[in-house]
Amino acid sequence: MRYVIFKPIFLPLIDMDNGTVCISNNERTFTLDSNFGKFQKIVNVLDGNHSLNDIDEIMKDDNPYVNSVIKFLTENNFLEFSDVDLRKKISGDNRYKSNLLYYMNFSNQEKNSVDVQQIIRNKTVLLLGLGGASLIAATLAGMGIGEIIALDFDKIDKSNLSRQFLFKESDIGGKKVKVTESFIKWNQSRSTMQVLRKKSRRC
Known part of the structure; x- marks a missing residue:
């Protein structure tokens, strides 16, 4: 199972009060034509404790919209994917929590923050x-x-x-x-x- 998380380093989202959402990564700022509440709901489910299949099931009433948002977030490196529960990895019980959050700046679909920490461990x-x-x-x-x-x-x-x-x-x-x-x-x-x-x- 591949878990997925919206990188916490890119929060908060900004509600532009005109039917658009402002979101930034390390490279640029995006203004999206999207309902803030619906967008925020998707981000909340991208918590590192669910797979994409889980999210499809949880938000099955909005699947086309959800799929388009996740596609955009993936292409612009807002998401991190892992074979382990990412929410547990960045919990307060993990002594390397701050390290992992920092490494998320540089993670991608091939190498996530947990992989980077393991490289350092070795x-x-x-x-x-x-x-x-x-x-x-x-x-x-x-x-x-x-x-x-x-x-x-x-x-x-x-x-x-x-x-x-x-x-x-x-x-x-x-x-x-x-x-x-x-x-x-x-x-x-x-x-x-x-x-x-x-x-x-x-x-």
């Missing part, structure tokens, strides 16, 4: 140094990067605290890699961090 990033990059490590984990590899042999100094905000006063003297690794395990359990602890010999 990525590995190497960080050479965990001074200011400790914040980058935390941000990458927050994005959902699956694995972070870090290399740093430095210890936390008091002077670091003015700009390396992942570290606390109680961390002074500790290894940057260890403190960063602990933070990611505590805050982003779905990401893993591999720490390189040995120096290699120069060739």
Whole structure:
């Protein structure tokens, strides 16, 4: 089953009070000759929890009109299609909700926001140094990067605290890699961090 959702990033619709509806995507603004109430009803059903067949059944009394609206919305990239329930994916219980809503800016019929998040999940990033990059490590984990590899042999100094905000006063003297690794395990359990602890010999 293919679920379909009207991308929330393109809401709200605008009622022009003259029998037209104003709607915008990333590229342009459209003014459509359409009853606002009927148009809004279709958008409400395009909630990520229904397939196109479901929508045909729910709005069977207006099928020709519904089909023309959905055709227009599909052609102009207002809709996202997925094999999973999109409404659940962008619910408040999903820690990547904001990510998915942002990725909807770039999704299409071939690749949706859930696909993009999974691509990121499968990525590995190497960080050479965990001074200011400790914040980058935390941000990458927050994005959902699956694995972070870090290399740093430095210890936390008091002077670091003015700009390396992942570290606390109680961390002074500790290894940057260890403190960063602990933070990611505590805050982003779905990401893993591999720490390189040995120096290699120069060739």
